[in-house]
Amino acid sequence: MQEYKNKVIVISGGLGDIGQALALAFLDSGAIVCVGDQFDLSTACEKWALLGSSTVNLHYDQVDVTNPNQVDAWLSNCRENYGAISICIPNAARVTLKDYRALGHEEWIAEMDVNLNGSFFMANTCAKYFVEDNISGNIVFLGSWAAHAVHKNLPAYSVSKAAIRMLCQSMALEYAPYGIRVNEIAPGYVNAGLSKVVWAENPDLQEKAMATVPLRTILEADEIAQQVLWMCSSYCKHLTGASIVLDGGLSLIRP
Template structure:
């Protein structure tokens, strides 16, 4: 019986793919046979240093917040690996300031990457699938904080709640075209943006230590497993869903 986790017939695009979680996701999906195109703003040299090496991993540098760059990204894909089967809106940024001091310019740039670029990239994929009469899958990376306020990152929480709403909207509106959309909501991962806050902000670390019922920082591999599942035929009937993989963070742990 063929493996239900064999992705060798899938081509997958992931924005922010050279980031700390993204590169592990790329490795996981490519390791299961997918052709994976990582997009990021990093130089090709920096991205290639971060990404796994393999015949089925490619890199395209583009700014996912810029519509002309996103058009160029999809054109580059179509000229090489073809239209992707899965588009992952994964690039994101966090900023930490008390709400009363949060700089508006930082609010705008966070929303531009987390929300606007996710919309732009999802729209670019969806319109091509519809024009080609093909099915497609969108995956949005949200966060457990889309539903739970966490001090000093309120615009980030709002952006992830907006991404969840975008995901549900794409899922509802495009289901008749065979286009599905789901989200992955990780918890507090021990690499990338959360690890930077963990390492630099003692208040964050003290709070995070109490917030994870399973008691340890999340591995990026656990996030990658969620991507693998959603990209596989095992999840073929899922649309409009959030796959929460957060070690129980959103269970509102008490300070026992």
């Protein structure tokens, strides 16, 4: 997709499996990629050796997405150093595996801060930049099928992702007159993050999860990345306020 050549892409949660896959996919398409995450540069380079390479257009900044001042400073720095931002992907997220009775107040607040507030701070700042720079930019939220399906042990995560869906739709409507498209990709079971760790230790659990999916498939992070590239492309110029659910049919199952 040569249309991304030299376009500036910003991705939060850039050191996670999905964040790295997104960055690599856009880099392969010739884009300038700015990733942010919670770790200092030294730790970040240990986690992802590519950050230390001078041969790729990949740039890293430490940023706490729950702090709007840090988010604004990060995005302003990307814009000033590398050019007008074209694509914004709020990807940073956290998950707490507890039911309501076990979930603490602080855990609820922390999850909402990262998943919802952090996504809003990043997306709305980028949208304002799009308007100022006269850019028909794209925002793609990393949602989840948990936004519309009850998960007993993921209450805070599910509620935060449901809120992301409305954030996507309301922003899409407001910014549409400026040619800005706002969408959400909502994966089901993904071999990434916490799931990847659990499944690596217990392969039987991955087989069980796969058997639950009607298509009998588990998503890989690079598959999500390719879908995001397609959503941001000119092939999807009429797509906005949409949720692309990649769950292999999980949403079709009724408890």
